[in-house]
Amino acid sequence: MASKWIQRILTIIAFVGTMVSGTEEGAAASQPAPAPKTAAAPHDQKATWLWKTEWIRRDPQEVLTFLTRHEVNLVYLQINADIPVTYYKSFIKQSAALGIEVDALNGAPRWGLTSNRQEITGFLNWVKSYQQAAGENEAFHGIHVDIEPHLLPEWKEDLPDVIRQWESNVRYLRNEADRMGLPLSADIPFWLGNYTASDGKTALNRFMIGQFDSVTVMSYRNTAKGINDIAQSTLKAAADLGKAAMAAVETKPSLEGDFITFYQEGAEVMYDQMAELQDMLKDNPAYAGIAIHDFDGWRDLKN
Secondary structure: HHHHHHHHHHHHHHHHHHHHHHHHHHHHHOOOOOOOOOOOOOEEEEEEEEEEOOOHHHOOOHHHHHHOOOOOEEHHHHHHOOOOOHHHHHHHHHHOOOOOEEEEEEEOOHHHHHHHHHHEEEHHHHHHHHHHHHOOOOOOOOEEOOOOHHHHHHHHHHHHHHHHHHHHHHHHHHHHHHHOOEEEEEEOOOOOOOOOOOOOOOOHHHHHHHHHOOEEEOOOOOHHHHHHHHHHHHHHHHHHOOOOOOOOOOOOOOOOHHHHOOHHHOOHHHHHHHHHHHHHHHOOOOOOEEEEOOOHHHOOOOO
16 A cells, blocks of 8 residues: 555656646747857958967957957968967967957968969968867868969069969869868959959959959058949959958058058048948948958057
8 A cells, every 4th residue: 555655656746847847848948049159240240460470479468359349350360380379279269259250361472373382282281280180269260361463573574374373373272271161261452353364254353252252352542432432343243253252441551652541540530431331332242341451550550
């Protein structure tokens, strides 16, 4: 008899436990799920170049404080193999905690020539090794290159050959980035559509945009209208190709003239013009945001 009462008591306890559990689960189900963490929405990217990599060893907190204060969510960080990887890991992990993505940056005009491909390979191998050893939230978000072969003397001496070599190196970058599973982006001048790719029919800006996941247009002017005007052809090409494009502004002195940069006008004027530009481009399907060149120039810009 006692055993029967014990069995009934156990059954009642189990039933009550099930009811309580079901009630808790039902309450949890009725609550809205937390919003997933996503990348920056269209138009909301704000990027800068960090060319002086020594910053991440000397004073990473100053960099991160500046980036956070100015709502930067993407950094192009130049790779300097002389700086131990521990500093990259620490900087990227701290950046990730603040919602900032970090791309591995490198490039030079000579990267437009196939004779210098070994430099590209060295950079890519460094990134590959780094990614393989990186822990959680320590890996690079993508690869960003700044090549600009138009600065080479060969650009004037044998333009078709330089374009052919540049295309070859970009295809190589594309293939290697795909092997690593990393997005590939690049800086391109706004006037690139004035030139033709080596096939003799494709605008060079369309070829380049087609090879990258996104591009940053060097649309350096000191007014929103000026930036918008010179970026339009690249933004249209990007929209046609289903790619993203960022407009870029300059903060350093320029030998080409004061109209190129906000160095003379200062930070407040730049922010006002950036806000106007955002409004001008908000309906452009390719427009992804603004990049400020570069961290040091921006940091030193007068208020």
